[in-house]
Amino acid sequence: MIKQRILKSAQVKQTISENTEFINRIKLIVNDIVTCYKNGGKVLFCGNGGSAADAQHLAAELSGRYYIDRPSLFAEAIHVNGSYVTAVANDYSFNEIYSRYIDGAGKPGDVLIAISTSGNSENIVNAINTAKEKEMITVALTGKTGGKIKDISDYLLNIPCTDTPIIQESHIMIGHIICELVESNIFPK
Secondary structure, three states, X not given: OHHHHHHHHHHHHHHHHOOHHHHHHHHHHHHHHHHHHHOOOOEEEEEOOHHHHHHHHXXXXXXXXXXXXXXXXXXXXXXXXXXXXXXXXXXXXXXXXXXXXXXXXXXXXXXXXXXXXXXXXXXXXXXHHHHHHOOOEEEEEEXXXXXXXXXXXOEEEEOOOOOHHHHHHHHHHHHHHHXXXXXXXXXXX
16 A cells, blocks of 8 residues: 555656646746745745645745745745634634735735645635735646636646645645745845
8 A cells, every 4th residue: 555655646746747738837836936026025825724734834935945045035824823813714704714814915916825635615715816806926736626716826736636645745746846946046056
């Protein structure tokens, strides 16, 4: 079973590596994030469950560092303020925890990276719609179908798989690639 899991994950990543259109989308996303930062913008992340953990992980790679000792880049996983999340979920709805924050913090040219294996989480759908209203650039990391967010995001990176853990493994791989390229473009050695 261990070998099968490793091989299945590797096969999905191999499929992604051979998809020129997918690779080109990553390059475009990196260019837009670099432009965002050069214009004084920020990158916000959102997700639920394991995807929230991935959002927090990737925000830390940008705001802390990836490979290079360099100045911080403004990146935040919206859910990290527990008081905010529980207040909005209680007073309004869990479906508004991300969209309400984006409504207050999002500016034109900022980037939202929304992570959802199904692509159907209502709070993620609402986040993307609000980001679009704020003229932010929206990136969706999803599973195979892309779900509801497939047609509303500027960029869709849908993993060609329906197995949630493998989708999440691929999301973190892609997120790491994006962080590395953003960092090396803004802070060339």
